[in-house]
Amino acid sequence: MNTSQPIYSATWQSPSNLAIVKYWGKKGQQQPINPSVSFSLSKAVTTTTVELILNDNRGTFSFYLNNEEKLSFRDKIQRFLNHLGHEIPFIQQYHLRINSSNTFPHSSGIASSASAMSALAFCLADLHQQVNPEEKISRQTISSWARIGSGSAARSVFGGWNLWGKLPEIPESSDFYAIQLTDKIHPLFQTIQDDILIVSGKRKSISSSAGHDLMHGHPYQQGRIKQAHNNTFLLLQYLENGDWEGFSNLAENEALSLHALMMSSNPAYTLMLPNSLALINKIKAFRQKSGLPVTFTLDAGPNIHLLYPREVKNKIKTWEEEELKPLCENETIICDHIGEGPRKIN
């Protein structure tokens, strides 16, 4: 590790988020081809410290994951810093020492790039204000910076429910940053639980960034854009009215559509594993039998996110332990829930 003393330092923790309407496909400079809606998590978080060091290596950075140098993560950060260099002069004036850790497996479809790039954007904004005390960086700007690092990160800069991408019906929505939806959320969705059923914590074979690229020239691209607009519009109504059934159908339709887009791209690929399907079947059968409000979604990976309102937690625990846990890798379930968003760590 570089041992020079830092001049400035900032530490931020940022959550991952779970999209119900999925961002899939890009245009322009890291803008989405369709709007997406997610909620920020509570326990699946990244904590990042950035230190500014004055030494002979100005304009460079070192990156450590859990205090160990991690070269394979450098490219994404390098692209991020290159893009922001003209807005944040200190990137060229200091050496940046970045140390980060995640509470969950990275690169396996639990949006580690979202929490990581959001945490990094908060550190950079904090340091920018330390270096230039007269300048205030808004949450909107932090969201647009985070978006440059990873699209889904734009939605991790707030707690609660968030919308990223232009939806004509919502004038304040934008392709450049996310907006928070918390004022219009029914209590049922303000306590939503996300039990992440780990089917595999291994690095996935195709990254989300590569998946987005495959939407260029995809035969179903136009249909997907239309579907995502409709689903976003509907989801906002369900969230406001507390319509669990509408929400549940939509969440599953979005997740399976995302994986269908992967299976029909060129080259085609699959990220679901046999136990992903086994878990989906278990969830559907239990819902049918019990009548309880449980649903699921998947991100770009094999892991299943089991969603339900907090009030049914006790009624599903035994079933989850007995029937779902044995299908998870090392019987791992990360029990998470909607969270309050990023926070500064002193």
Ligand SMILES: Nc1ncnc2c1ncn2[C@@H]1O[C@H](COP(=O)(O)OP(=O)(O)OP(=O)(O)O)[C@@H](O)[C@H]1O
């Ligand atoms: N703590 C971290 N600090 C910096 N970069 C990170 C960190 N954790 C993950 N990353 C970056 O994010 C990449 C993983 O992003 P990727 O989109 O492939 O998977 P994911 O975010 O876990 O899943 P999803 O497809 O749901 O977004 C890593 O290869 C690395 O570049």
Ligand SMILES: C[C@@](O)(CCOP(=O)(O)OP(=O)(O)O)CC(=O)O
């Ligand atoms: C399936 C998704 O999780 C895709 C996330 O894609 P990323 O934000 O990880 O991609 P990049 O912008 O290339 O970093 C759906 C979503 O979170 O909306």
